[in-house]
Structures are given as structure tokens and as C-alpha cells.
Amino acid sequence: MLLPVGRRAALLCAAAGLFVCSMSCAQAQDSGTTGAAPQAGLDPQSPLAPLPGLGVEWPDLNAQPPEPADPTASAELAGDAHYSFRVDGIDDVSGALLRQRFQELSTLKAHEGDPANAAQLDRRAREDSDLLTGLLRAEGYYDARVSTRIEPNGGRPVVVLDAEPGVIYKFGDVALNGVASAGAKAPALTDAFGVKAEDPVNADRIAAGTAQLRTTIGEQGFPFANVSEPEIVVDHATHTATLAMTVAPGGEKRFGQITTAADNKVFGAKHIQEIARFQPGDPYDAADLADLRRALIQTSLVSSVEIKPVQGADPGTVDIDVGLEPAPRHTIAGEVGYGTGEGARAEVSWTDRNMFPPEGALTLRGVLGTKEQLASVIYRRNNFHARDRVLTGQVVASNLTRDAYQARTFSVSGSLERQTNIFFQKKWTWSAGAELAASDERDVIVSTGAPRRRTFFIGALPTTLSYDGSDDLLNPTKGFRLSGRFSPEVSLQGRVFGYARVQFDASAYQSVTPSVVVAGRVRLGTIAGAPRDEIAPSRRFYAGGGASVRGYGYQDIGPRDPNNAPIGGRSLTEFSIEARVKAFGNFGIVPFLDGGNIYTSPLPKFSEFRFGTGLGLRYYSSFGPIRIDVGTPLNRQPGDARVAVYVSLGQAF
Numbered sequence: 001m002l003l004p005v006g007r008r009a010a011l012l013c014a015a016a017g018l019f020v021c022s023m024s025c026a027q028a029q030d031s032g033t034t035g036a037a038p039q040a041g042l043d044p045q046s047p048l049a050p051l052p053g054l055g056v057e058w059p060d061l062n063a064q065p066p067e068p069a070d071p072t073a074s075a076e077l078a079g080d081a082h083y084s085f086r087v088d089g090i091d092d093v094s095g096a097l098l099r100q101r102f103q104e105l106s107t108l109k110a111h112e113g114d115p116a117n118a119a120q121l122d123r124r125a126r127e128d129s130d131l132l133t134g135l136l137r138a139e140g141y142y143d144a145r146v147s148t149r150i151e152p153n154g155g156r157p158v159v160v161l162d163a164e165p166g167v168i169y170k171f172g173d174v175a176l177n178g179v180a181s182a183g184a185k186a187p188a189l190t191d192a193f194g195v196k197a198e199d200p201v202n203a204d205r206i207a208a209g210t211a212q213l214r215t216t217i218g219e220q221g222f223p224f225a226n227v228s229e230p231e232i233v234v235d236h237a238t239h240t241a242t243l244a245m246t247v248a249p250g251g252e253k254r255f256g257q258i259t260t261a262a263d264n265k266v267f268g269a270k271h272i273q274e275i276a277r278f279q280p281g282d283p284y285d286a287a288d289l290a291d292l293r294r295a296l297i298q299t300s301l302v303s304s305v306e307i308k309p310v311q312g313a314d315p316g317t318v319d320i321d322v323g324l325e326p327a328p329r330h331t332i333a334g335e336v337g338y339g340t341g342e343g344a345r346a347e348v349s350w351t352d353r354n355m356f357p358p359e360g361a362l363t364l365r366g367v368l369g370t371k372e373q374l375a376s377v378i379y380r381r382n383n384f385h386a387r388d389r390v391l392t393g394q395v396v397a398s399n400l401t402r403d404a405y406q407a408r409t410f411s412v413s414g415s416l417e418r419q420t421n422i423f424f425q426k427k428w429t430w431s432a433g434a435e436l437a438a439s440d441e442r443d444v445i446v447s448t449g450a451p452r453r454r455t456f457f458i459g460a461l462p463t464t465l466s467y468d469g470s471d472d473l474l475n476p477t478k479g480f481r482l483s484g485r486f487s488p489e490v491s492l493q494g495r496v497f498g499y500a501r502v503q504f505d506a507s508a509y510q511s512v513t514p515s516v517v518v519a520g521r522v523r524l525g526t527i528a529g530a531p532r533d534e535i536a537p538s539r540r541f542y543a544g545g546g547a548s549v550r551g552y553g554y555q556d557i558g559p560r561d562p563n564n565a566p567i568g569g570r571s572l573t574e575f576s577i578e579a580r581v582k583a584f585g586n587f588g589i590v591p592f593l594d595g596g597n598i599y600t601s602p603l604p605k606f607s608e609f610r611f612g613t614g615l616g617l618r619y620y621s622s623f624g625p626i627r628i629d630v631g632t633p634l635n636r637q638p639g640d641a642r643v644a645v646y647v648s649l650g651q652a653f
Helices: 005-031 071-077 096-105 118-138 179-193 203-219 269-275 286-298
Strands: 084-088 145-151 158-164 170-177 231-235 240-248 254-260 302-311 317-326 330-339 343-356 360-369 372-381 389-401 406-418 428-444 451-460 463-468 479-493 495-513 516-528 571-584 587-599 610-621 624-633 644-649
Touching (some): 084 118, 096 118, 118 145, 179 240, 254 269, 269 286, 286 317, 571 610
Parallel strands (some): 170 240
Antiparallel strands (some): 145 158, 231 240, 360 372, 428 451, 479 495, 571 587, 587 610, 624 644
């Protein structure tokens, strides 16, 4: 049987005491008078002699104990039982953080749903008593005391922790010895530590202040600073404490040269300097080194980075020694997708990310689909003479089959751009490029519907400028984005003529509730300078599809020829609005309404819209949302399907 903790412990102690006493008495009787010779060696296998009659019975641990004063409490503690617990006495002194820590570390909390006997409750209560005492002292209550008791509660005992926090201790003096040697930077360092006289002796604030001081002293230009651990002396008589730290700034420095090992196989000091946001002669700032470390890792060419300030060759400077461990250089990627109008599509690519150091990547890419076949060779140089500047050159051979045309194209293009990415999302991005293309294209004569085939030689100088004021690159919840594209082009097909393609995009995002985001976008486009029929079909504007007006087939919206096939146009108007609703877990639903049209006029109009609506499903993965949209046209044209399905990575806009 199980006894109440206090009674069982007393009986066990009494039993142990009687056993020792009996053994001593027996030895005294056998040995006779003091000083008599001891007996010969005892046989360990022989039974013990009967205990002498001492007038006290040996306690029978299996016997029924006497009735306790509180029979209800005894019944609850006599065997295993479910329990609950509470903490009294800390409502006026504890914050949310103390309660959170206690809940996370509490033994009683961890086993609250499990049945327990009296011994287990006693052990858990004592462990939580020590835990709560330590947490209170960490907040400055150095006289804190915590006792435990058990209350009956109709068959479910309640373990109570009674806390007596006592008086909160405060700092009588806080000394940062040596900080004055930082000169004009000393006040900033003192403010960074933040702890001052008359503040509570709070361990969290001291730890946070120490960490902030060490960070700030590096950001203020002291690369070789030394900050000691805080020393705290508590005076229980006055309920105060003193804190002392030693701060040795070590002198302000300026950036010197970046150095790296001679056998470094990734890239050298010159390229690292191009990536860095600081130049030789700039004031030293430890935050710049943390930024450089992130940027080097983001290249995906290094697996680990070690950046260490060392004494510079010139007085007053600090050189930066960078150690790099290479990462695997090669990548094989694949993608499979399907879209109504675009058909099934599979893509595979192979990349050597550092075939032409530094960061000169070569990619071989191929696409095989029901309506698209493509092969390309791409050269890409990241961080081209500046951070996040990308130089790209590519050669592409493709065959596209669309409802409006078929184009067999060979092109050579190049661009220089400032890119954004999920690690360093930028407000402003831009690109400037050039393209030469030869395209054999088949479409029909609009007036008769008769097929025709023409070859176009095209030169273009596309440029873009974008502003991103959203809060996330792949899944924005607030803010807006603006972008413009301008591409002057010259075409040779029978004669030489020129025109300009202009496109403007805007989107906005607003959180209505934590689980609902409303998003909208507008797109306008125009081609000025040439009649539609002279422009290559592949260079005209089209609408319809997963990134345009959902519910319609890819490029199916707009004017049509006598065969009911789209022919494209010179201007474009589109809009979309949708509600992104987090439904459950990582899944969400997206009701949407899209609209737009293609026009033969050079300026876009806001009439004769084709509308599509539907519902999307989102799975919010660690690398971005995966979307499936199902749409239907509201005002179909002959030949339009009733339902269109789109699968892709990322939001629609």
C-alpha cells in the first residue's frame, strides 16, 4: 500500500533508526565489557540473530495506516490519480515571460495529463519549487521562497505552489569601467548597455544589455574591443546590488584590404570586395561583416565562411581575412507543369555555377512539351563588378505552337540587370539588354483566313524599371509594386520598319485579417509605330491564361481570324482581384475575378472586357506557395472551353 508522503517518510526514517540502534545493542551484548577482544570473523552467510526486545514493534509497511485527519486527501493520495496544479503569490510580480518559462520547464505541467502517486507528486512539486525560486531570483526577487502543499478536490488532488517573492532588489551602482576610453562614442555604448542604477536586478535585461553592448561597440568602429562578463554583488541587508564590467574598446579603425588564402578555390579577394558593401577607408562596422557573410553564402558557391578582422598593414586600419569552403558547383533541376492552352510541359537543366570564375555559370536548358520545344545555352555572371548586378548572355532555339501562330526562332541576347531575391529584397530593380532574332512564323491572312509563312529578322533593346514596396517577394501581404517595360524594336520583313513596345504593371496587397489578404493588379500595354499585321505574330500582345485572365485558354482573348483563332493586337488592358484566405494549416483558398481584352488600336481601352472567375487552392510551402487555379469564362466566345486549370509556383501576381 502507499502512505501519505509525510507519514511514509517518517515511518521509513523510524525503521532505519531502530535498525541501527538494534545492531549496536546486539554488538554490545556479544562483545561484553568495553575493551574485550572482538569476536572472530563473522560468517556473511549466517542469519542475523533475532532482534532483542526493545519494547518497540517493527513497523509493518503493509499494515493499514491510522485514519488521517482529512480522509478525502488520504483517499486521493493513496494510489495513482490524475492531478492539477496552480501557482499562488506571483500575480503582482511576474510578467508573461516568467509564466511562459515556467510552463515550458515545469515538471508538473509536462506530466499533468498522467496519473501520479504521492511520491511522484512530492518530487515534481519540489522540482517546480526550485524552478520557480530560480525564475523569481532571475527577475530580482533574491529573497523568494516557494512552499508546496496538496489540496483535495473531489478525487483530483491539486498541487499548490505558494510563492513569497519578497522585495525586488535594485542596482545601487552600475559601472562600465574603461568605457570612457571610447571618447565621443562612450555615451552611445553606455546607452546600448541600457542597465543603470535603480533598475531591477533582472538577469534578462543584463544579458540583453551585454549582448547589445558587444554588438554596438563593433558597429561603432572598434574591431578589437573586449567586454568582460558582468560581475554582480548582492547585498541582502539593503536589498541592493552592484554591477561592474570592464570595457576595453581597443581603438577605432577603418577598413583596410580584404585578404584571402592563396589556395582559395572559390573566388579571390577582388571579387569579395565587389560583393562587400564597404570600401577601404570606410569606418569599420561589424554589421558590414555580417552582411558580407550572408551575401557570400547566398552565392551558393561556398558551404561555410569565416571572416576575421586582423591588424591592417597601414596604421589605423583593419584588414578583413576571409576563409571560404567550397560547396558543390553543379545543379540538375527539373520542372513539370500543365496549363489549359499551354498543354503539358517538362523542363530540365544542368548548371555549373562557377565554370568561369568568379561566379560565371553555364546552364544547358531544354524544354519538351506538347506545344513548346526549346534548347538554350546560358552564361550568367552574378555580382558583376557590383553587388547583385547580373550579366546574362544566351543562345536559344525554340519552336512554339500557339492557337495564333507557330514560330521557329533562333535568338542571341544579352542583358545587364540589378536583381532582387528572397535574401535581399530590393525596392528598385532595373535591366537593360539587346536581342537579335530570326523567326520563321506561320499565321493566316486576317481578311481571308488563308495560311501564310513569313520570316522576320528583329533587333530589340528592351529595358525595365521596377519598384517593389511589398513585404514579401513570393507571398506579399501588404504594400504595392510598380514596373514598366520599354522595348524599341526594328524589324526586317520585306522592308525595314521600327516600332516600340510599352507595358505598365501595378499590383497592391492589403491584409484584412491575419488570415485574409486582398490583392489586385492592373496591366496596360501598347505597340506604337507600325500596323498590327506588319508586326511579327510572336511580338504582339495576347491575353488569357494563368498569368493573365484566368478562365480562358492561353492567349485566347482578343480579335480572331476567320478560322476563330486569336490574332493578337497592338494594345492590352487587364485587371485581377482576389482574396487569399488561409483556410487551415498550410492550405488556403483564393476566389478570384479577372478581366481584360486585346485591341487593334494603338492605345488600350477599358471596354468589351472578357471576364473570368474561379477558385484557387494554395499550399504554403517553405519555399513559396504552390497554386492550383480553376477558372471559368463569364462571357465566352465560340470555341472557349468552359473550365481552365492552371498549376504553378508562387502567387498569380
